[in-house]
Amino acid sequence: MDFQNRGGAKPGSAAGLADNQDINRARRDRERKLGLEVIDISKDPYIMKNHLGSYECRLCLTSHPTESNYLSHTQGKKHQLNLQRRMEKEERESTVIQAPKMKMPKRRRPKIGRPGYKILKQKDPETNQRSLLFEIDYPDIIDKVEPAHRVKSCYDQKKEIPDDRYQYVLFAAEPYETIGFKVPNKELDTTSGKHFEVWDKGKKKYSVQICFKNTRTTKSLPALPKTRQ
Structure with a gap:
């Protein structure tokens, strides 16, 4: 253009x-x-x-x-x-x-040794169930701390060679050392009144009862044969 x-x-x-x-x-x-x-x-x-x-x-x-x-x-x-x-x-x-993040490391309290204890073997006359009552004394327990217990299998501990015939009941409370007891490896009865724990703050006594289930089963008697008349 x-x-x-x-x-x-x-x-x-x-x-x-x-x-x-x-x-x-x-x-x-x-x-x-x-x-x-x-x-x-x-x-x-x-x-x-x-x-x-x-x-x-x-x-x-x-x-x-x-x-x-x-x-x-x-x-x-x-x-x-x-x-x-x-x-x-x-x-x-x-x-x-x-x-x-700049926190002071927590100070670990020194252990003061093992607590005193007493173990009672019991048997229920009605059910024939066997039980163990542990009474652990913690006179110098730390304020506002309550004892605790736990049942562990033989494979959860490293103190002894694992043995399937036994399990362990452990008790712990600061500043005492944790103590454990070897008990038969039977099924525990955890129903009400069978397995319980009581912490007496006045006496500083910790009581725990574990109850074993019966392993024997009762067989019913065979019925009588019918008689002919």
Whole structure:
């Protein structure tokens, strides 16, 4: 198309406009390439491309039409100031988080030896069930601490060679040493009144009863044969 002979058109105006656009586009491309060489934009945690194709700075809450424009923003005073504030905030928060880790190690109370104890063997005359009553004395037990007991299998202990014929009853209360007793490895009866524990705070005596289930089963007598009349 001939613009020179067209009315109202200045000679060379269209060509000059196209040249300016090419120059601006080339300048933006050079700025973009230069910025990408200096700053790896893929590692920038604050850049975000929205659905419109423009770029947003999540740190400053600003919007930018191109990457080069965003890169120019990152070198500006506002972005640099927000970066400094964010770094100072993260340093304060990290100091607060690390402070609770500096705890003094807990002081372990020295053990004062084994407590006194008494074991009573019992048998229920009605059910023929056998039971053991443990009475452990803790006269120097720590305030607000109550004794506890636990039944463990032979494989849960390391003092003796495991023997399937036995199990262990352990008793513990600070500051005394934990003591254990080897008992027959029979099934325990945990129904009400059979297995119980009592802590007498006045006498500082801990009583625990364990009851074994009967292993023998009673067979009913065969019915008498019917007699013919």
